[in-house]
Amino acid sequence: MLTRLQQHPTRRPPEGPVVCVVLDGVGIGRGDFGDAVAQARTPTLDRLRGLPSFTSLLAHGTAVGMPSDADMGNSEVGHNALGAGRIVDQGAKLVSGAIASGAIFGPAWRRCVDAVKASGEPLHFVGLLSDGNVHSHIDHLLALVERAAIEGVKKVRVHVLLDGRDVPARSALPFIDRLEAALARLSQDGRDYRIASGGGRMVVTMDRYEADWRIVERGWDAHVRGLGRRFSSAREAVETYYKETGLDDQNLPAFVIADAVGPVGPIRDGAAVILFNFRGDRALELTRAFEEEHFDKFARGPKLQVEFAGMTQYDGDLQLPTHFLVAPPAISGTMGELLANAGVTQLAISETHKFGHVTYFWNGNRSEPFDPKREKYVEVPSDGPPLEHRPWMRAADITDRLIAEIDAYKPKFVRVNYANGDMIGHTGDLGATILAVEAVDLCLGRVIEAVRARKGITVVTADHGNADQMFDLRPDGAYQVRTSHSLNRVPLAIVDPRAPGGGPVLAPPPSAGLSNVASTCLELLGFLPPESYRASLLAR
CATH class of the missing domain: 3.40.1450.10 (BPG-independent phosphoglycerate mutase, domain B)
Known part of the structure; x- marks a missing residue:
């Protein structure tokens, strides 16, 4: 496995950071009454859908290392795939x-x-x-x-x-x-x-x-x-x-x-x-x-x-x-490890519910930083249950801390998880989940504008669906509350103020999935992705 990154011959990194935002549990649903994402007021996501860089990714089944395409994805395998850049056989x-x-x-x-x-x-x-x-x-x-x-x-x-x-x-x-x-x-x-x-x-x-x-x-x-x-x-x-x-x-x-x-x-x-x-x-x-x-x-x-x-x-x-x-999957050569070896400063931040996902799972099932001098992990303590009473969770606090850390720590790559869509989606409470998605959308808008002001790039995606499918149709024609993840695709959008139209043109194959995100981020950072990684989605 390649452990040293090489500079990309044509792509140049931005002056500011590349920030990868994971909207946990925010998939692309049918747009019906049980789709909390569609039901929510989401001006930021609406704008992203109009970018030339907007597409969708597979986040379940064999695309994330599960046994079959009937198997839903989850936050653990999703973050493994995001960080590893490859499809890894999962638990x-x-x-x-x-x-x-x-x-x-x-x-x-x-x-x-x-x-x-x-x-x-x-x-x-x-x-x-x-x-x-x-x-x-x-x-x-x-x-x-x-x-x-x-x-x-x-x-x-x-x-x-x-x-x-x-x-x-x-x-x-x-x-x-x-x-x-x-x-x-x-x-x-x-x-x-x-x-x-x-x-x-x-x-x-x-x-x-x-x-x-x-x-x-x-x-x-x-x-x-x-x-x-x-x-x-x-x-x-x-x-x-x-x-x-x-x-x-x-x-x-x-x-x-x-x-x-x-x-x-x-x-x-x-x-x-x-x-x-x-x-x-x-x-x-x-x-x-x-x-x-x-x-x-x-x-x-x-x-x-x-x-x-x-x-x-x-x-x-x-x-x-x-x-x-x-024995668990041994995932070496993750994106975090390669960037650490290249001397790139990194920040990982989320609240408690998903802190292990942007650290342990993103790093290929490793808890500690690869280079403590160049990596900073920030955990924002989560609220206690019942979560549906506070569907905004700690999204605003994460956003405040993220922007402050970008200015103080000056990381070149950032990964952040907003847990709301998943954690509130699991409660089965449609109204609370709509509010959760709206809270995340508001914070996402703040992140994008803050990164743009600092001449950086924002990559927006999700690790799996959940809030996008809050009901299942039973054989008798009745609707049943769904508290599990969906099998829906998830969004991907890149906001790059240097690109015409506000984002680069993508060329995703139909099989594009979460494991393609690492190569995409590496190219945005000005590196050639390893040959063992799934291909970047940026158009050549």
């Missing part, structure tokens, strides 16, 4: 390949199986129960459970986190029924395989970026301590919570499955635990709770003496978890 595809080859049943798997065979404690599986293929896939879980039975594991307990975010809002019961059927089938010849606990992903276990450790603590209480409201089955828990709370899957409270003796599956010393999520951001905190010797984020107590493994390694810099079933 879901890596795991599916490792299952097919048998590589997944390597040393980490053996440690877990051997531990429970020796202790008699269950083999526990914790993770998101859905086929969203963003954090996990039920097929992966079932393959692991089947293998456990083949290898003579007598007890299995599954701790199910309910999705409703990457899949329809109330789709938990079919996934539960499918899992229960498999566990019942395998519970013979002395085997005892059951669901032990669960809860909605946004309130139980799956916090990210240390936004709210209470979420992880609720999961710890349910999964490890067996503390929580008791039910005889996961189906009973979900149906009861639907009736009592009116909440969708992602927000359902924790539950514990119990029989006449008590909770059926608290995690105890001697057990083994496999966290079957393959995506790192919402898996890292639970991993820390299991692995850190001195842990102070909540009253965990002494470190459990269990064998713990993740589906993948969730943080390569922190080396967490220590043991994992599938």
Whole structure:
């Protein structure tokens, strides 16, 4: 992989910075009543659509390394593609390949199986129960459970986190029924395989970026301590919570499955635990709770003496978890690394919800800067929930800080993420999402004018769709609130005051996707993109 950039023979960088703005979750929808982007007042986006540089990009499926074009994109793979400049096989595809080859049943798997065979404690599986293929896939879980039975594991307990975010809002019961059927089938010849606990992903276990450790603590209480409201089955828990709370899957409270003796599956010393999520951001905190010797984020107590493994390694810099079933993609030669090696000053900025995306994921799953002297990372603390009550989030604060840093730090390349379209889109609240898009559009206009005044270039795109499709049409003709990402293309526009018409002419092929953005930005900065990168979209 090329690690040194060469100057472009004809393109010259601007006097000011090149600023890449990621409008998280702002795709190009059908323009109907459920398209919050189209429904919003967006004078800035409207102007961008009239530029000669406006086009659209693929941001899902095989274009971002997912197994098929039926798989939606997400912020992690989107930022991997933006930063890597190439299509990289992602978590879901890596795991599916490792299952097919048998590589997944390597040393980490053996440690877990051997531990429970020796202790008699269950083999526990914790993770998101859905086929969203963003954090996990039920097929992966079932393959692991089947293998456990083949290898003579007598007890299995599954701790199910309910999705409703990457899949329809109330789709938990079919996934539960499918899992229960498999566990019942395998519970013979002395085997005892059951669901032990669960809860909605946004309130139980799956916090990210240390936004709210209470979420992880609720999961710890349910999964490890067996503390929580008791039910005889996961189906009973979900149906009861639907009736009592009116909440969708992602927000359902924790539950514990119990029989006449008590909770059926608290995690105890001697057990083994496999966290079957393959995506790192919402898996890292639970991993820390299991692995850190001195842990102070909540009253965990002494470190459990269990064998713990993740589906993948969730943080390569922190080396967490220590043991994992599938090696994560090794993405070297990212745009950030190449610019650092070329001595280019860089700024990455977002609020907490997406800070890891413009840093860790953009850098090919690396947390730390490549050159701390020439890179600055700025995190603006996010507001707490409920986010739909503040759909503007921290967009204005990000914008203020971004402009101040451009003047003070004088970076040559900037990447910024506005999280609103995605985070508010996930709530399913159309009105709030329209406001979120309007807030981002206002801030985008400020960024473009500030960069123009400093003789720079602004590149505007998105990592995937979400706010652009807030409803799904059901087979019965009714509309259902959609809280997951869309499969829509995303915008790309370049504002360059040096170019006639305000932006350069682009020549995108139909297959143009997020991985083409890196080469485009490198050319705008006056560099030749590496041959291994997807081509620049600038017309020759």
